[in-house]
Amino acid sequence: MSYLEYNVKRSPSGLRKVLYVNWVLVLLLSAVACVGFLQLYSVSGGDFSRWAEPQMQRFALSITVMFVIAFVPLWFWRSMAGMAYAVSVLLLLGVEFFGSIGMGAQRWLELGPIRLQPSEMTKITVIMAIAAYYDWLDIRKVSHPLWVGVALLIILVPAFLVVKQPDLGTALLIIGGGGMVMFFAGVSLWYFGGVIALVVGLISVVFASRGTSWQLLHDYQFRRIDTFLDPSLDPLGTSYHINQAMIALGSGGLSGRGFMQGTQSRLNFLPEKQTDFIFNTLAEEFGFIGGVFLLALYVGIIVTCVVAAMQSRNRFAALLILGIASNFFLYFAVNMAMVMGLAPVVGVPLPLVSYGGSAMLMILIGFGLVQSACIHRPRERA
Amino acid sequence: MKRPPKDTEESARRISRRAMLMGGAQMAFAGVLVLRMRQLQLGQSEEFRLLAEExxxxxxxxxxxxxxxxxxxxxLLAQNVQNYRIVLVREDAGEPRAALERLAQLIPLTADEIDRAERDIMRHRPFVPVTIADQLNWEEVARVAANAPALPGITPEVGLSRFYxxxxxxxxxxxxxxxxxxxxxxxxxxxxxxxxxxxxxxxxxxxxxxxxxxxxxxxxxxxxxxxxxxxxxxxxxxxxxxxxxxxQLTLDRALQAFTLARLGEDSAAAAVIEVQTGNILALASAPSFDPNLFVRGISVADFAALRDNDHRPMSNKTVQGAYPPGSTFKPVTALAAFDARLATPDERVFCPGYIEVSNRRFHCWNRGGHGRVNLTSALAESCDVYFYEMAQRVGIDRINAMAERMGLGFRYELPLSGISSGLNPSREWKRERRDAEWVVGDTINASIGQGYVLTTPLQLAVMTARIATGRAILPRLVHAIDDVEQPVPEYPQLGLDPAALAQVQRGMWEVSNSNRGTAYGSRIVSADLRMAGKTGTSQVFSITAAERAAGIRRQDQLPWNRRDHALFICYAPDTDPRYAVSVVVEHGGGGSSVAAPIARDIILAAQNGGLPPVEAYPAPQRNRIESMIRAISDQIGPAATPETGRRRA
CATH class of the missing domain: 3.90.1310.10 (Penicillin-binding protein 2a (Domain 2))
Known part of the structure; x- marks a missing residue:
């Protein structure tokens, strides 16, 4: 940037930053969270203090954290990216070694009163790291195999640690989030095509081997894959839940059965009704209209982010915004596809709506970075 | 690091392009989600709503x-009583053991019961109410209810249970x-x-x-x-x-109680029916048992005691027990002969104490012989030879047919369990079941109710009613269902020769009213209550040669289960019959000495509508009878009230 530009355009500072907060985004996020409060109040059967109240407290805390992050200049976060990434990998290793002491509670790390879920945090730090990496990397080298390999390493090391926990769903989200930032950064489409072809090819080879002399997996492993892909093969297990979830969704109809009138949710037929399957309670009680409304809010958030990214001339800012937005997209897309029976059931919550503090905090930390990028975008002086 | 502006422009363009591409893909996916929602919520919503309702x-x-x-x-013979019980819901009660022990301080619960209740509780899901004690009395329920705050998850409930x-x-x-x-x-x-x-x-x-x-x-x-x-x-x-x-049954509680009590300790059965209607007034099988034990769940020990008792308390001997009728069958043989006009009632037969048929000697019970006997005296004195003679004349086919006309050899349609058809033997029966030809000796045995013939006590009562009325009476047990009276059928005439039937009735009258009669000792002296009857003593086993050698001459020297059955059938009053009674005492000994006195008491009780009137008995017997009746009436209690409250361990 030339000196002239510096004179004409500059980042806002001090209290003026408040004016440059992306308020549309704040409004959309709050609207989604409110839908969450409403549904949590409904599925608890009108017990405000059970889920809705703690969720509101967490939201208040998380949005405060979001604003704090938002007001910190973006260059600070850019320089922190490597450090944050390193800390999260260390925490994952900590979970690997110390988390295993608590029985089966590998995903958590007890740090005093806070239960930290490093894998949740890793989704954000990987995006930051990849965004910073491509900001640093010469734009002409992005498709060079060596530099692509470095990016893959940045993504796959934490992903591997998360898979070992074992938490395949989160690992896929990490890979998806990081991969999307690589995509935005301009890595040649051939790589993506190659990876897709490789995965499809591998899967078909494994399936083709079934029943032949060179079978690559044991029979029981195939059966596990079968039930994973088609829950109705396991009618007493997963299939019961997904069927009940579909009944809840389908019985909502156009306008739903009315607030707090969803029999599936209220009578406990719906599993995980306050977490992974909360969308079904919404769809049962507010119907197609309610479901599309929530989806529209989510899409609005994505669109707002894409617009903000395209306005940004800063490579790190743009990649970060798009990465966070894509991460958010993966959350709700996977969750909705899952509860509508389009994807296998993996434990992915509905962002900002499902009950749970860790995911909400991390999502709003992510949007804090987005806001920081929006606020500190150099602007022409008003 | 500073980059040339051209790079920045290039980077921004590239990011924008890729962002549009990915944004488009994401919108497309959102579109897929909307389509899926449309399919499920608009297309299939009816289907899913139905599933949700189900x-x-x-x-x-x-x-x-x-x-x-x-x-x-x-x-009321069977009624429903309120049954207070205690149910426990695990998820409200907390630790079951502790809850049960708290409860045990209020109502008696044995350690066994607590263990069983705990097992029951743990078997069910936590919200299922499990009955942990029942048959409580009101006081116990009240105690539990009063302590409800200290007993979470434990509630008294009321249900209905059967009581007899x-x-x-x-x-x-x-x-x-x-x-x-x-x-x-x-x-x-x-x-x-x-x-x-x-x-x-x-x-x-x-x-x-x-x-x-x-x-x-x-x-x-x-x-x-x-x-x-x-x-x-x-x-x-x-x-x-x-x-x-x-x-509503045809049974009469008072008469039933008297009949069962009169049978006493013996293994015996008695049936009382109204001769005109066939209504069963009493049907007693002794010994009996308390059905209430089974409602509550009978203990293993109680059940074993019933099962192993050689007097078979659980068997309903009145319809399930099939006994050789002995001499009570003789009227059938006589009627078969007269009906076929092969003999007349006045014809006399000489009884030397035995007859010889195909080189085999068939004895009369009186080895000295009865001399010349006609029908009435043969019945009165129960001469066997007279019926041996009749049997040879008429043959088994006619005896079989007459037995059937008299109501023997087939099952009655009654709401009772395990009704036996008895056995009315015929040539075909023997060929089929014994794979042998019928021989004249079989007919001679059958003529006096021995050999293959088997009858149930109720069949004997029906036969007696048919003799008394000449009509094809059938037994009835159900008077009304929900206050709708069940019609009494019009019983057809049996088509017997009235004169012959009158002679048979006369012979039966002499059994208990002529001083030659085998049941003269059991006569009734009140003219309007007099009965006509027939004794029977049916052999179960012959006294063996070895036993005879060991000096056993009399029945009472044999072990109980080898002794003869004692039978008696009768109807009364003699002039205008109203009631027919049959009594069978298993291994009781003689019909005249054991069964007839019982039957007399029962038929007097039936006629008197209560206890037998002492003045109906011959004067010398009255003292003994009076004390016996008093003992029986003391034994008959009023209707019991349900036993409630826990039996203390």
Whole structure:
């Protein structure tokens, strides 16, 4: 940037930053969270203090954290990216070694009163790291195999640690989030095509081997894959839940059965009704209209982010915004596809709506970075 | 690091392009989600709503109250009583053991009961109410209710359970109910869903069993909203079931009680029927048992005692017991001969004490012989040779046909369990079942009710009624169902020669009224109560040569189960018969000495509508009879009230 530009355009500072907060985004996020409060109040059967109240407290805390992050200049976060990434990998290793002491509670790390879920945090730090990496990397080298390999390493090391926990769903989200930032950064489409072809090819080879002399997996492993892909093969297990979830969704109809009138949710037929399957309670009680409304809010958030990214001339800012937005997209897309029976059931919550503090905090930390990028975008002086 | 502006521009363009591409893909995916929602929520919503309703609504059955069973005078023989019980819900009660021990301070619970209750509780899901004690009395329930705050999850409940106020008196006829068993379910083509209710009780024997479908009634139901684990959230609606029909029997409680008490300790059976209608007034099988034991769930020890008793208390001997009728069968042989006009009642037969047929000697019971006897004296003195002679003339075919006309050899349609058809032997029967030809010796044995002939006590009473009336009386047990009286059939005439029948009746009259009669000792002196009867002593085993050698000459020297059966049949009053009685005392000894006195007491009780009148007995017997009647009437109690309260351990 030339000196002239510096004179004409500059980042806002001090209290003026408040004016440059992306308020549309704040409004959309709050609207989604409110839908969450409403549904949590409904599925608890009108017990405000059970889920809705703690969720509101967490939201208040998380949005405060979001604003704090938002007001910190973006260059600070850019320089922190490597450090944050390193800390999260260390925490994952900590979970690997110390988390295993608590029985089966590998995903958590007890740090005093806070239960930290490093894998949740890793989704954000990987995006930051990849965004910073491509900001640093010469734009002409992005498709060079060596530099692509470095990016893959940045993504796959934490992903591997998360898979070992074992938490395949989160690992896929990490890979998806990081991969999307690589995509935005301009890595040649051939790589993506190659990876897709490789995965499809591998899967078909494994399936083709079934029943032949060179079978690559044991029979029981195939059966596990079968039930994973088609829950109705396991009618007493997963299939019961997904069927009940579909009944809840389908019985909502156009306008739903009315607030707090969803029999599936209220009578406990719906599993995980306050977490992974909360969308079904919404769809049962507010119907197609309610479901599309929530989806529209989510899409609005994505669109707002894409617009903000395209306005940004800063490579790190743009990649970060798009990465966070894509991460958010993966959350709700996977969750909705899952509860509508389009994807296998993996434990992915509905962002900002499902009950749970860790995911909400991390999502709003992510949007804090987005806001920081929006606020500190150099602007022409008003 | 500073980059040339060109790079920045290039980077921004590239990011924008890729962002548009990915944004488009994401919108497309959102579109797919909307389409999926449309498909599920708009396309298939009816289908899913139906499934949701099915999930939500559960139908619970309400057991109807079982029909009552009464005697002809409206005394309740089987009734429903309130049964207080305690149920425990684990999820509210907390640790079951501690809860049970707290409860044990209020109501008596044995250590065994606590263990069993704990096992029951742990077997069910935590919200299922489990009955941990029943048959409590009001005081105990009140104690539990008063301490409710200290006993979370423990509540008293009230249900109906069956009670038989007269206990053992009607155990065989009315029967009893018990919990549905696997076998009960298998025996039914399409079992009533009610039977699936845990602890639901159905009739196991007797009228309770045979009229199960009438007595049970139909289930009501309530529709309840349940959650995913089946717990009831609220009741949506409720429809009470229809109570079962009340059944009024022809039995007379007072007479039944007297009859059973009179049979006493013996293994015996007695039947009393009204000769004109066939109504069964009393049907007693001794010894009996308390059916209430089975309702509560009989203990292993009690059941073993009933099962192992050689007097077979659980068998209803009046219809299940088939005995050789002995001399009580003789009227049938006589009627067969006269009906075929092969003899006249006045014809005399010489009895030397035996006859010889095909080189075999058949003895009369009186080895000295009866001399010249006609029908009446042959019946009165129970001369065997007279009937041997008749038997040879008429042959088994006519005897078989006459026995059938007299109501023997077939099953009666009565709501009783295990009714035997007895055995009315014929040539075909012997060929089929014994693979042998009928021989004249078989006919001679049959003529005096020995050999193959078997009859049940109720069949003998029916036969007696037929002799008394000349009509084809059949027994009836059900007077009315839900106050609708069951019609008494018009019984057809048997078509017997009236003169011959009168002679047979005359002979039976002499049995108990002529000083030659075998039952003269059991005569009735009141002219309007006099009875006509027939004794029978049927051999179960012959005294063997070895026993004879050991000096055994008399029945009472034999072990009980080898002694003769004692039988007696009679009807009264002699001029205008109203009641017929049969008595069989298993291994009782002689018909005249053992069975006849019992039958006389019973038929007097029937005629008097209460206890037998002492003045009907010959004067010398009155003192003894009076004390016996007093003893029996002391023995007969009023209707019992349900025993409530826990038996203290």
């Amino acid at each position: 999930n939500r609504i559960n139908i619970r059955l309400l057991p109807p109250s079982r029909g009552l069973i009464a005697d002809r005078n409206g005394n 106020p007269f206990g053992a008196e009607f155990a065989h006829t009315v029967g009893y109910v018990g919990p549905v068993s696997e076998r009960d379910l298998e025996a039914r083509e399409n079992p009533d869903p009610l039977l699936m209710i845990p602890r639901f009780q159905i009739g196991k024997i007797g009228v309770e069993r045979e009229y199960e479908d009438i007595l049970r009634g139909s289930a009501g139901h309530r529709r309840i909203e349940v959650n995913a684990v089946g717990r009831e959230m609220r009741e949506l609606d409720r429809q009470e079931g229809d109570a079962g029909a009340n059944v």
